[in-house]
Amino acid sequence: MATSSKLKSKLPKRLRTLKLRNKRVHRFKLAGWHPFVIPFFTFGILLVITVVAFALVRLTTNTDVPHTDARIVIISHDKQKQVVPSRERTVGGLLKRLNIQLNEGDRVEPAQTATINQDDFRINIYRALPVQIVDGGNKIVTFSAATTPRSIASQSGTTVYPEDTVTTDPVQNFLKTGAIGQQVVIERATPVNLNLYGTPVALRTQAKTVGELMDQKAIKLSKGDQVTPTVDTPLAPQTQVFITRNGVKIESVTENIAMPIQQISDPSLAYGTTAVRQQGSAGKQVVTYQVTLRNDQPVGRSVLQTVITQQPVTQIQVVGSSLSGIKGDMAQAGISPNDYTYADYIISHESGWCPTKAQGQYGGCPAYAGSVPSSGGYGLCQSTPGLKMASAGDDWATNPVTQLRWCSGYAIGRYGSWGAAYNHWVSYHNW
Numbered sequence: 001m002a003t004s005s006k007l008k009s010k011l012p013k014r015l016r017t018l019k020l021r022n023k024r025v026h027r028f029k030l031a032g033w034h035p036f037v038i039p040f041f042t043f044g045i046l047l048v049i050t051v052v053a054f055a056l057v058r059l060t061t062n063t064d065v066p067h068t069d070a071r072i073v074i075i076s077h078d079k080q081k082q083v084v085p086s087r088e089r090t091v092g093g094l095l096k097r098l099n100i101q102l103n104e105g106d107r108v109e110p111a112q113t114a115t116i117n118q119d120d121f122r123i124n125i126y127r128a129l130p131v132q133i134v135d136g137g138n139k140i141v142t143f144s145a146a147t148t149p150r151s152i153a154s155q156s157g158t159t160v161y162p163e164d165t166v167t168t169d170p171v172q173n174f175l176k177t178g179a180i181g182q183q184v185v186i187e188r189a190t191p192v193n194l195n196l197y198g199t200p201v202a203l204r205t206q207a208k209t210v211g212e213l214m215d216q217k218a219i220k221l222s223k224g225d226q227v228t229p230t231v232d233t234p235l236a237p238q239t240q241v242f243i244t245r246n247g248v249k250i251e252s253v254t255e256n257i258a259m260p261i262q263q264i265s266d267p268s269l270a271y272g273t274t275a276v277r278q279q280g281s282a283g284k285q286v287v288t289y290q291v292t293l294r295n296d297q298p299v300g301r302s303v304l305q306t307v308i309t310q311q312p313v314t315q316i317q318v319v320g321s322s323l324s325g326i327k328g329d330m331a332q333a334g335i336s337p338n339d340y341t342y343a344d345y346i347i348s349h350e351s352g353w354c355p356t357k358a359q360g361q362y363g364g365c366p367a368y369a370g371s372v373p374s375s376g377g378y379g380l381c382q383s384t385p386g387l388k389m390a391s392a393g394d395d396w397a398t399n400p401v402t403q404l405r406w407c408s409g410y411a412i413g414r415y416g417s418w419g420a421a422y423n424h425w426v427s428y429h430n431w
Helices: 002-032 037-060 091-097 149-155 210-216 326-332 337-350 386-392 400-415 418-428
Strands: 071-077 080-086 107-109 121-126 129-135 138-144 165-170 182-187 190-196 199-205 225-228 239-245 249-257 261-270 274-278 283-294 297-310 315-322
Touching: 071 091, 080 091, 091 121, 129 149, 138 149, 149 165, 149 182, 149 274, 190 297, 199 210, 199 283, 199 297, 210 239, 249 297, 326 337, 326 400, 337 400, 337 418, 386 400, 400 418
Parallel strands: 071 121, 129 182, 190 239, 261 315
Antiparallel strands: 071 080, 107 121, 121 261, 129 138, 165 182, 190 199, 225 239, 249 283, 274 315, 283 297
């Protein structure tokens, strides 16, 4: 009887809980059929679709919309000159955005990794032509827009050693060779193993005999030196040549030869941009010393021979000299061409060549806000405060030429020259 009365007391409580749950479910069902629910639900779906479609349009468009921090870029390709505003940071990014296709052997100056950092930035695309490469008995036809025969051979994947002779000849028979403009002819150097006073050295040479090899490498025999085989012996691949001296101690040291660099000025590229037209490399030389001994201890040494075992290859790089665009304003501001590099370095680090940038602003170049902060740096050179530049002209807040005139006066007045200002900036990261 006790158990039955407990169940009766709990039963009404459970019924009330069940009724409450049913009531909530009923309210939820009624809410689901509220007349405003379906329109709101439909509006939400349409909003999501619109946002996604807008994003796809922005991602797939082939032209750049002008923005206040956009750069004007001049692209020369396929016998046309295309002028576009772009917010892309690199050359490769812009070419991809514009759907400009690069084919096998095409060359881009400056490189696709180069940063677009100024107005009137110039990009040149050189289209490849068929070229025949003659490498001994091997002949291949490739496509290349490279400007030197060594670069053409390297671009085709052909290994070229510094001592190989690489020249160009005009094509004699287009129908036979399949090349339009030229042949690249590789005359291979002979690999030789030279043992120089006990030091083995592998090298390559165009010499035909042992004697020619010694003349080419400037090897001079002194009293007591011996050469094997004889100087009139013809050189074949992997010929062993020994230079020996008995009764003395010999030491040899391998040293690097610095890579030569040849720079060519190119007015078709923006000032400050560079491109490599022939990849260079450092050389190697072996310096052999005769060691003087006293009581079996070395007391001095003298150079016996210096033999270049690997010729250095000159790196040919083009340097843009076009002064159009905002960097060209340096000439209008009276800055000497000898100081362009110094001014460019300082201004690039101070404002990124933005005449309307205030201290603390990062990213692109903002539009002029209508006023200049009363404190902090402002403008190309981050004059602090910006009002100082009023001494150079009333349009100091927006005119880059006016700002550059003030910058030049500041650099010379405070440091004596742009070069001295550059040295200070490199040391202290301010000026």
